[in-house]
Amino acid sequence: MNTGDNWYSHIEDYNLGQLPADLKAQFETAMRDDEALQAAVATHRAEWEMQELMAENLLRSQIREQFETLGAPPGEGQSWWAKNWKYILTAVVVMIVVVYGILQTSKKTPETPAHILPQGSPVDTTPSVQVPIAQTPEKIPVEDAPKAQDRRQLAMSSYRIPESLSGVRGQADEDTLALASKAFFDKKYRIAVRLLTNLPEGETQDALSLRAHAYFNSGNYAAASRDFLALEKGGIYRREAEWFGLLARMAMPNPDQKTIRLELDKIRRQPNHPFARDAEKLWRTGF
Amino acid sequence: MKQISYPKDTDLVSALKGSEIERRQALQYFFQNPRLMKWVLKYVQVQGGSEQDGKDVFEESFILFERQIRTGNYRGESSLETYFHGIARWQWVAFRRKKRPTESVEMLSTTPDEQGSPEKILISEERRIILSNLMTQVGERCRKLIGLFQLNYSMREIREMQGYSSDQVAANEVHSCREKLKKVIQQRPDLLEALKFNT
Numbered sequence: 001m002n003t004g005d006n007w008y009s010h011i012e013d014y015n016l017g018q019l020p021a022d023l024k025a026q027f028e029t030a031m032r033d034d035e036a037l038q039a040a041v042a043t044h045r046a047e048w049e050m051q052e053l054m055a056e057n058l059l060r061s062q063i064r065e066q067f068e069t070l071g072a073p074p075g076e077g078q079s080w081w082a083k084n085w086k087y088i089l090t091a092v093v094v095m096i097v098v099v100y101g102i103l104q105t106s107k108k109t110p111e112t113p114a115h116i117l118p119q120g121s122p123v124d125t126t127p128s129v130q131v132p133i134a135q136t137p138e139k140i141p142v143e144d145a146p147k148a149q150d151r152r153q154l155a156m157s158s159y160r161i162p163e164s165l166s167g168v169r170g171q172a173d174e175d176t177l178a179l180a181s182k183a184f185f186d187k188k189y190r191i192a193v194r195l196l197t198n199l200p201e202g203e204t205q206d207a208l209s210l211r212a213h214a215y216f217n218s219g220n221y222a223a224a225s226r227d228f229l230a231l232e233k234g235g236i237y238r239r240e241a242e243w244f245g246l247l248a249r250m251a252m253p254n255p256d257q258k259t260i261r262l263e264l265d266k267i268r269r270q271p272n273h274p275f276a277r278d279a280e281k282l283w284r285t286g287f
Numbered sequence: 288m289k290q291i292s293y294p295k296d297t298d299l300v301s302a303l304k305g306s307e308i309e310r311r312q313a314l315q316y317f318f319q320n321p322r323l324m325k326w327v328l329k330y331v332q333v334q335g336g337s338e339q340d341g342k343d344v345f346e347e348s349f350i351l352f353e354r355q356i357r358t359g360n361y362r363g364e365s366s367l368e369t370y371f372h373g374i375a376r377w378q379w380v381a382f383r384r385k386k387r388p389t390e391s392v393e394m395l396s397t398t399p400d401e402q403g404s405p406e407k408i409l410i411s412e413e414r415r416i417i418l419s420n421l422m423t424q425v426g427e428r429c430r431k432l433i434g435l436f437q438l439n440y441s442m443r444e445i446r447e448m449q450g451y452s453s454d455q456v457a458a459n460e461v462h463s464c465r466e467k468l469k470k471v472i473q474q475r476p477d478l479l480e481a482l483k484f485n486t
Contacts, residue, residue, distance in 0.1 A: 018359070018360070043473070050421060057434055058431070058434040059438070272447050272450060
């Protein structure tokens with residue numbers, strides 16, 4: 001029979017259901033008479049379960065990543081872009097031709113706009129949320145359109161939803177961030193962006209990261225790039241932001257290719273960088 | 288794509304407890320092997336669920352399966368495949384109960400744990416809600432670090448993933464986060480009391 005302090009060494013085994021039946025019965029009898037032991041068991045269990053919930057969040061993101069890349073049968077579980085790129089490409093080409101035709105006919109506006117968003121527009125109130133995805137390519141200069149398409153597709157094919165995003169899961173149901181996270185994983189990216197127009201206090205980094213990815217996935221690369229740049233300044237998403245920010249800038253019309261190549265080279269040369277391998281892969285495409 | 292195979296169950300168990308790369312390959316194996324992920328999707332659909340239900344059930348099943356392996360609750364008394372199928376069947380029943388609590392769902396004779404009750408390893412919904420409230424107080428960085436620690440990632444892996452300068456720095460960070468977690472729990476005796484009645 002165990003006495004006194006000995007029971008404390010059995011707490012973990014008890015909570016994991018690993019005590020033999022007879023010892024378990026003795027342990028429960030001891031617990032009934034010992035409030036301190038009872039409290040220690042409850043505390044240990046709460047601590048272990050919270051740790052498990054945090055581990056679950058990481059596993060969930062890995063599983064979802066696999067569903068997106070490997071496990072889904074053809075046409076299922078793929079991203080919206082992957083499913084619809086042919087239609088989008090056709091629509092973009094038609095639109096470019098129409099816009100080019102209108103410009104040539106009217107000859108009122110000889111130049112197309114050079115960029116999508118005005119520089120320095122405030123991040124939190126950006127009106128780009130309202131911009132339909134299909135409008136973006138209209139603003140690409142016609143000569144550059146095919147190259148821009150290639151770059152964008154290259155950026156999109158290098159993009160994977162990072163596991164860190166699942167870290168925002170598991171909070172209170174009514175929490176703005178939790179709602180935005182749900183919208184994101186339901187592929188309702190614009191709703192996620194709208195929910196995060198104002199970043200919730202105390203979860204700024206999480207929210208900013210989620211919003212940046214939501215912008216990216218909704219095709220608003222300029223806004224995504226701005227959010228990633230803010231994350232690159234510091235914090236736990238710094239390294240992720242370096243990589244995803246690069247992809248966002250790559251997908252934008254008229255990117256500074258030289259700067260992007262320098263950034264890409266920098267990432268791939270850091271063996272400890274979590275995206276070094278992805279960067280190397282992208283580098284080998286000759287971008 | 289490279290086909291991954293584990294000739295013996297013990298190889299898969301080792302991979303699930305191994306390095307980050309080995310774990311990811313083990314997860315990939317679940318997606319590649321038609322008797323694992325695809326089996327769950329098919330099983331759920333045959334039982335009247337949707338494809339998304341199947342994915343959700345697979346997710347929950349894999350999480351529980353991984354935990355059973357990691358905590359040593361699988362003792363090799365049945366094959367891993369049979370064991371996983373048992374967990375998935377059980378999770379499907381739990382999923383239906385959760386989705387439609389009023390619907391009568393047949394009781395299953397097999398539970399996730401063939402060697403005993405799974406209750407200690409499962410975290411009930413009520414407890415999840417209470418604990419999730421506490422978790423928000425730990426902070427995002429610590430949530431990730433503790434998650435990695437709980438999954439038995441080595442300090443070297445945590446250092447590489449988080450960009451710390453040394454293994455020791457990673458260990459210190461994990462330690463301070465776990466201390467923070469303990470404090471958060473101790474500061475809320477009311478919630479701890481509530482947890483006693485939500486097993």
